[in-house]
Amino acid sequence: MAEINSNNQASSMGLAGNSVYQKWRLLKDRMVGYGVVAGGLGVIVAIVLIFFYLLYVVFPLFVGAEAKAITEYQVPDRSVGKTLFLAMEEHNEIAVRFTDSGTAVFFRVKSGEIISTQRLPIPEQSAITSFAHGSYDKGVVAYGLSDGRVVVAKQQYKISFPDDKRVITPALEYPLGAAPIVMAENGSAIDLLAIRTGEDESTLVVKTAEGRVLLSHFSREESLFGDEVALERSDSELNIKTEQTDYLLLDKEQRNLYLASRSGYVTSIDVSNKNKPRIENKLDVLESGKEITSLTFLNGEISLLIGDSSGILAQWSMVRDQQNRYSLRKLRAFKVSEQPIVTISPEQRRKGMLVTDREGLVGIYHSTAERELIRERIGQTKPLAVALSPRANAFLMQTADNKIHYWQVKNEHPEVSWASIWQKVWYESYPEPAYIWQSSSASNDFEPKMSLTPLVFGTLKAAFYAMLIAIPLSLMGAVYTAYFMAPRMRQLVKPSIEIMEALPTVILGFLAGLWLAPFVEEHLVGIFALLMVIPLGVMTFAYLWQFAPKSLRHKVPEGWDAALLIPVIVFSAWLAFFISPAIEALCFNGDMRVWMKNEFGIGYDQRNSLVVGLAMGFAVIPTIFSIAEDAIFSVPGHLTNGSLALGATPWQTMTKVVLLTASPGIFSGVMIGLGRAVGETMIVLMATGNTPVMDLSVFQGMRTLSANIAVEMPESAVNSTHYRVLFLAALVLFMFTFVVNTLAEIIRQNLRRKYSSL
Template sequence: MSEINAPIKQPPATAKDGGSAASGMEPKRPIKISSGEYHQRWRLIKDALARYGVVAGGLGVIVAIVLIFFYLLYVVYPLFISASAAPVSEYPVPEQALGNTLLLAIEEQNEVAARFTDSGQVVFFNAATGKTLLTQAVAIPEGAHITSFAQGSPIKEGAVIYGLSDGRAIIAKQQYKVTYPDNVRLITPSLKYPLGEQPLALDESGAALEAIAVKVGSDSTTIVAKTADKIRLINFKKELSLFADEAALTRTDSVLDLPTAGIAEILIDKDESNLYLINNDGQLGYFDISDKSSPDLKQQLNVVDAGQKITSVTFLNGDLSLMIGDSSGLVSQWSMVRDKLNRPAMQKIRAFKVSDKAIIAINSEQRRKGFMTTDADGIVGIYHSTAEREMIKERVSDALPSTAILSPRANALLLQSAAGNMHFWQVDNEHPEVSIKSLWQKVWYESYPKPDYIWQSSSANNDFEPKYSLTPLVFGTLKASFYAMLVAIPLALMGAIYTAYFMAPGMRQYVKPSIEIMGALPTVILGFLAGLWLAPFMEEHLTGIFALLMIVPVGVMLFAFAWQFLPKTITQNLPEGWDAALLIPVILLSGWIAFQVSVPLETYLFHGTLQDWLKAEMGIGYDQRNSLVVGVAMGFAVIPTIFSIAEDAIFSVPKHLTVGSLALGATPWQTMIRVVLLTASPGIFSAVMIGFGRAVGETMIVLMATGNTPVMDLSVFQGMRTLAANIAVEMPESEVDSTHYRILFLAALVLFMFTFVFNTLAEVIRQRLREKYSSL
């Protein structure tokens, strides 16, 4: 026991202990980490980096998609901002003592306005302040006075005509010269006389011109004047001579065979080929004046309801439509369309109920299909005819309006009230062409026989009516995708099933990479081949293509039938899973036979070409670049995507499921249909959806392999235009921030939302399939 209780002796401290003995503690020894622990820690670090990298990448993709969505929304949003108008100034009528206002005009910079008076004076003044800049007098002959007045073309330099009491008339034209002294814009107004300052004698009897109209062209001027008993048509045509410095005027006179009583409005279109005479009771007479020597009355009709009177009428921009306002506050649009006998006729295509009061004035926009109305209560409304939208409705004056004008750029208006004040307003109306109706519904466009879905965004004509219907583009997108999937889905899925489940591993290692590498082909190459080779080939061998669809399956079935009668030494020596290789020469031979028999078959059945027979017998036209070409070319591009994903899904089905099914007595096909396909259905569905998304967003193949015309026709022999192709074609030519530019971004947003919604729905279905069949 003494030995047990004896104190334990500590060894003496040494210099190596570093004083540890003095503190009574053991010396620290370095911790050695084994190589296994080092690699384990490094794996944990790499796992963490990979985990955070995947999370960051996923969040980055989500952020990128969200940013794309919001950028598209940012560009598109201005299309749906409401128009607005705000007063700038109000001031007394400039030089009111010079007479009553017949016409107000304003130049495109909204700086200088003009007032044409009934005394023949023209007052140019500052539009914002009313300060008089210049006063000029039209040379009215002594003893004569103004009895009628009309505006010619308001585009750029507007022409006006004064009808006089002695049967003569004077044509004047306002012009504005822009200079920049000291780098400051200076607009100098003036008048000029296209046919000279001397009055033109229109009526030889000297009768007063009660109503008048003029259209001044570059080499021709047409005047229509009404006296108490006649309506005269006079045309002055300039003829250049090699030996004269100035052009000579050739005059043509004719008299219209129509009663003059009640004629209140005379209008001549910009081509000087159509004349419209309107009386206050709502009677419209339409003349063809292409031959100035013999005007031809084409149509007479009533254009207002019974009991109403026409209070204002003007051309819509382009002079293809008349905007007619009546005493009930209704503005109707009458346009020239072709009737059932292909004859031109005026027809009402739409109407706007703008007020309960009479329409005092209608002013058309000079660059768009919009117009401004002014009613008897001083309320000004701005509308767009194609979009059928009311953009602005504001009370500009409490007094009765007398005259109003919309600026050339439609961003300002000037109104004179009966109280003797001018009202100058600024207008913000950037995108009036856009509405739900113009984008998605049928619209009755000018010169069209009926409402329709049309996309035609631009033209060489400045008076063109833009047609922004997205419906034919969406239709074309779905049509192209449908035919592409019709080709791709059967081939890709059947190929994936056979490759993953029935094909020998040795053959699979060649087939699967070969099909997947097809997905690396640039779509521009596929489109190039489809447009320049496949489309002409299919046009020339259309009967052979359809014969191919019938003869090849028959050839394969005959080969399968003959296979069972071959000697067992041949059939049993073929390695299992290599059967498909034997079908390659069968398919090639069947295809060759199909094209060989197509020519005599076409001659015998259709007595000519199949295209001609379809046109004559069924009314089906054939376009060389059509949906059939797109289906084959785009289907070829989509097949690798669907095949690869579906094949992986089928091949990944656990082996114990297939082995167990076979062990229970099921045949390989029963196992495939009832076990493998159900288990792999989420992956197969994903493959189809990804392939569909690929087809929806395809651009180059559709762009090069179709006629790229936005037509709505289900025929497989007609082309189409898709949203993606339309954006690719028209975006480089669109003006930045224009309506056209923003609508193209709207098309991109529609494509984005369509893909997003469809893929989200597909993912929900895929998850339900996974939950339903995960227990197998």
Template structure:
């Protein structure tokens, strides 16, 4: 053993050999611990990234969950009579049945138990001639009597707490009094009524084909209260329909701008009635095939889109859009597939979204969403024909009645109908837009707003901002890194490299603040100077170098070796001053005193103060240190024997740089570029503060943009947790995550290939 120990540690005694063994073991233990710690740290990073990915996916997946219905009750129809109106109140607990005799009965949605009854005051000897559901969102409907009287009724449902506990108390209210409004219309074929706080508008189709429009005004007193209705305007329209056509249905829009007339030939004729004395006619637009007729027509929530069902199984969405000549036309936008082969027998509209439910004569029910052009669910719920359906205001419960007196109640699960791959990434034709487009507009001041959730403008803005940032940063950073690592003296490099790297410590919120409040106005006021600077600097720097070689040797030798590049600092400062000094004279001489106005008037290019040029400069300044540092290390790490051997074989420094140094350093330089690209893609504060945050798809350098990260920062605080908007912001984060993952993966793949290719140099 002693010989063996001496063989291992010659010249050491026993105690020294023991101490040396312990030292080796301790070093081995520390090495193992460091290896384990690094491994745990690396695995922890991978686990953290995977957890982030899975959390984002967990929040996003409900967006693509299919709609479903669960039957919760079934019972015999407690009324047993046809209904002019079947509706469900806000809490989905009480249903309202309006009968043809003016009786209004309320029953429990889940049990069918009668909850009460009201009666519409119809004068003796009169009967209901026509019914109109004026405003389903507010529960307002109208009854035209055969003697020409009009009764406007509003459903009232109140939650009360008393000795019986919590209960919903239902009753009727009469906004214009219980006495019928004398219209003098007499017999009518179709009726539509619109009410507002100040007026009431009636459109009635008469048997002889004319349409009578009457607007009543209600005077309001100084201290509240309402006065009597008085006729304010009246007009008669004639559509000059062919003799074999007749009017089947009238629809006024809530804003009282349009009157849609549906004929028995399946045509929609629209008239602009903003001025009753000068109506403008649009159409006709055909919505039914040969021999088919209109079954039902409703307004989607918001009162802009018209939904028409026809006997040949078509469900068509239409709305007015502006023509190129500033006129209007009625546009057929979408057609939806019917629930089944049979005719659509019932239709109901969601009160808070652009969704609707249709049922047919074979017992099938389908749920649709208009904006995303989707049929979300299609199920057979009854064996026989469906007579009527009523959707709760929150679209979470559906009441279905059959013609044989059966009632079925379903809980509806349909949280995010607005989302589909086509609505997120394709063009969508939104209401009142002249054509399909990519639009992101998540909220508005009114509940009638149609959400626009296209991620294309945000993704485009992200790539646009990164492109202009890299266009500015990449040449400066890479060329600066090559010069610093290969040509610059060690003394000057020790100053330049830390100075540029310390720029990365500057908070991006400071850069965004300076870009938005200082740089953007400066560029707008001195735009010619900015472009002169871009043109003059590349010419001035080589010219300065050439002139320096013509200086006397006595002057050139006074500059210490390696410090000649520092002489360019005053040159750059002077050229910058000269360019901006010439800005105003050039702008006055060539651009009429204002280059932004000249671009707009002469070139048709809109100039926004906070635009891609500002973002490119500011974000490029933030990305330069990252690219410069990694690229400079890659060039500087090229083994000196390679470049020295190339020089010894007679190559010039430039030939050595291009053919030896750069190929060897190319994996690291490519990684620098891709890491800088990932940094630009994920940047938030600069694009948030230095752009107009307008989600538009315009590659112009004078237009702004909105990026995915900036959109998350702006809208996440105001989004409702669990809503479609909330989950779409997480989807934006997931898309950003995948962008970054793609760029980093691409960088690693290319880096490995370049490394294998040039490893033999």
């Protein structure tokens, strides 16, 4: 009886122990399940947050510009004459108007309060007959007088900080001296003039009432034994007819002079040699019945902005043709309104401009992006003068009713548009529209070229050549390793290939750039000979192997056949490089690269797509091989045994049963490899010329989205247009990967459903 009780007690204790174990196991299963769910949700949340952060940074690129009226007031000190020119300083605090009496009136931008009035040293007996301003960023103006003389002045703003408060003091300076400059010795009146000043040289061009075009060049000469600076002057006269000249423009490089008439004729003159000016070309830039109503330079002064009587603003630029000659070409045009264009004010740091028509319509445009950014009507009368601030964030406009209107502008990223990012753009100095990425320069005159098309092209090109090498090698290797290779040999081969994936890509890129690229250049014929000699050597060995004695063939265990091919492949590779010099001398005149250039015009860059394909293909092979090999090896044995039992050969079983069953896994491996190739950075950064060119040639380089981000992100200013466009490139790469992976998963699921019944 006691024994029965002890057994019952032990049984109950065992049941209790099992119950505790079951509860603990269920708790662990539940905790692991929650952990897996939390991890999966965390990955999804992280991806969504990355997407929205990229979108958050990129979104301001596509926000429209805004203009807001701040105030208006009467023209300051109207008693000193009519306004010929308006200008503002950089901080939008002080403005100046130059009048037809030779007076500069400095006043507060926000209130119109007069700060000072300064009269230029114009002789009392002389009358003002013409006016011109130099580069907007220099602040230089010039008055032409009735006695053939010219007065040149420069607005200057001195900044001080008394009591830690910024104080701006305006003043006038005279870069060529306070005394009037004699241009026409006979005292003929100055009808038109153009002025450009620099640190070391200045040029003044005038058209007199007699129709003569006179040019004076001033160069600074510093004394070797003191601080004295002298101006050395040289004069010349242009032999050109000027009866219909109404506009005179000289670029800031002081090389190109433009004469234009209201009827639309523009003559460009090369004045780089000041003593021997040379007429470049003459061109009619308008249709019959139209007139030029406004003419100025775009920022950089490579292009002319021409406004006509029909309300069209056109950009004309000097373009080099196939004969290496320059001529004026029309790059683009904007339809501003139906009224004549009155004023054109270019931005000083970007390729934008503010345009007004006769009825007070104001439009802000950007040339490269070909965008109309702002369109507002100001006042009810004709604009007389417009001043756009150096930062292009405000402007003043004086209208015919003697009022000055002050507006603020919010226009952060005008350079970006759908056309500038994805379509061909005709950039200044380019012979035709093109896809160009060239995002920055040391000069404010630079025209940003932010086309993502060559970067996307380079990304796809690099991935294509990498996959072209990686897919055949990795898939064929996976098929043989998983299906035909002996188990012991597979235990050696599979880990050896998979460990290749642990190699840092920076090391692969380093080797590709410093060793592989020069090696491929030196043995280019040998590289291509490998593609013929190795397959031919393997097939020849296989053919001869069947004639070998059975005793020798039977000594090789089943599944170890691949070991026999190792010396064959090594010998074939050596043979390919050994015979390549003879092939190159016989077929390519001793140098394949020169032969390709001469015969087909195909250039060769040392760091090119072939090098990238070899290096990045080597990096992608382990990924595709491992996943595909696991998928093939995991095909149930009863499927292969059943196929063989029904009379199918091993090859038929592999192609008709094994590959179809494993196709979802094989496809996943290929797509993951493609994602690796698309997102690769260091190899393409170090193994290519990193030039954003669109060329399908395997002998040319490229720049990918990821490499471009890695190179330029550290140098970009935070929240600048360049910075946000780089984030846009990252967003494009993110979306491309997401879409491709989504489509790949859909295809994989369809393959799984289709072949799951095998």
